[in-house]
Amino acid sequence: MSAAVEARDLAIGYPGRRVGAGISLGIRAGEVLCLLGPNGSGKTTLFKTLLGLLPPLAGEVRVLGEPVADWSRAAFARKVGYVPQAHAGIFPFTVEDIVLMGRAARIERFAAPSRHDREIAADCLAALGVDHLRTRIYTEISGGERQLTLIARALAQEPALLVMDEPTASLDFGNQIRVLDHIGRLRRRGIAVFMSTHQPEHALRVADRIALLAPGRLAGLGAPAEVATPDALAALYGVDAAAVAASLPAFSRFPQHRPERHAS
């Protein structure tokens, strides 16, 4: 079966400013791939390229076997959901209004959301355990609730692949755990998840594989225990290996600590 998303020898960046090159990676259905990398290493640029929002400088991105350049925006959005970092928003839309926007690629150009779309929006909120937010105003809820709303919006796209840009950033401890649990549940539904995070312990908790993005290149890709070692993380972030091991309790339990596997 073809990978949900596959990048081959990808060069990323903006015209005149190359951010990274030689990036090859693939994500299968029901797999969680976590992207670790220091600030400015090009994580968001890589996401934008995979999402077809930024043309690759070289190489190719395929989603479900088809080159990204061949997809229309609407067809792409029916397969790939994107969860940006939670933002405040400008206008006081309700949470339901925001989640319904996830249906845009499945609603006729001149139509409005149907009862069916509203049911799906409600289901997506319920799947994340936040159906009580439905009538709340998006600009007035907490950062964690906004992040869950944006995940619900991406689920309303009914995607095969979810791209999540630091879904746990700016969340409190409890909401971080909740979001990570939900990501585990998405995997069980067969959705491929590609997410970035600044917290290696989150990657160790949910990832099937981890990718390390050093500025300009892919520094590692593979099983968490093999890739996210104290030495590799120390080199990636430019800090001391002992300090990494000391700040990450998970490493004391290696290699017993592995994310639970599910038949795929």
Add this chain to the structure above:
Amino acid sequence: MSIPVRPAAAWLAASAALLAVLVTAFAVGKFPVAPGDLLRSLAGRLSGTGSGLPAAVDTVVWNIRLPRVAAGVVVGAVLAAAGAAYQGMFRNPLVSPDILGVSAGAGLGATLGIYLGLPLALVQGIAFVGGLLAVAFVWRIAALVQRHDPVLVLVLAGVALGALLGAGISLVKIISDPYTQLPTITFWLLGGLNAVTPHDLAATAPAMLAGLLPMALLRWRINLLSLADEEAAALGVDVGRLRLVLVAAATLSTAAAVSLAGIVGWIGLVVPHVARLLVGPDFLRLLPASLLLGAGFLVATDTLARTVAPIELPLGILTAVVGAPFFLWLLARAGRQA
């Protein structure tokens, strides 16, 4: 922040309020027409048998008040709808329909037309074309600038061109005849419906309605333009094309409205705010609410303009005098609730 009311009742109340405003607009003025006479005149017109009223009453109702009230309805509705669409797509509640230079372009066109002593129909035509050209120019400039935020570039280009065209208007005012041309120019720039004829209305209404059509058809999709461009694209929206369609639609209808009524400020800025406070930001409800409120507000203001003072007041003055305090009151009230 939307006020929870039963939707059907609220729409009914708003429609009833608009109807009351329309009836008042037909009834009051230098030649008052009693509501009963209004009904008889309408019945006479519908049945084709004549109303039995003095001919002057029918003339006032059908030839003088009707074009003026109809123009107020359409112009108010168009300006408010364009303002609501622009505030959403430019992600800024301080934006009005003239942000991309349509009013300044139309203003310079009309000012030049008056200065050259052209007939009114030609002045209106030049104003309409001037508005379209100004926005097309701004769009072209913004497309040439390769920056990350195309919305910001568009707004900045619009503000800059607006300033340039404003300077042009001032220049023409200075060189125009201060006794004949300058008052005409000043009145035109402050807006007014006093000169509207049925023929003017028939000439501009198609463009105004044609501009409203895409907004009505895309009424739900417009919501997505209030997201960041890349976010909307990731949700499956062809952002550039949708924005172009809506800017073209809003420009077409606003240019036609301005060429008919002059520069009537405040409506495109304030009415969408009021509508948003009442029904929330979802364009599905915001568009009809803006249409209703814009039409009602402009007809009410125009009725005041021709009744409160011995001389007719320019519309642009009254929309601000009535609109600004009301808006401030509404802001203060909403601030207490939040």
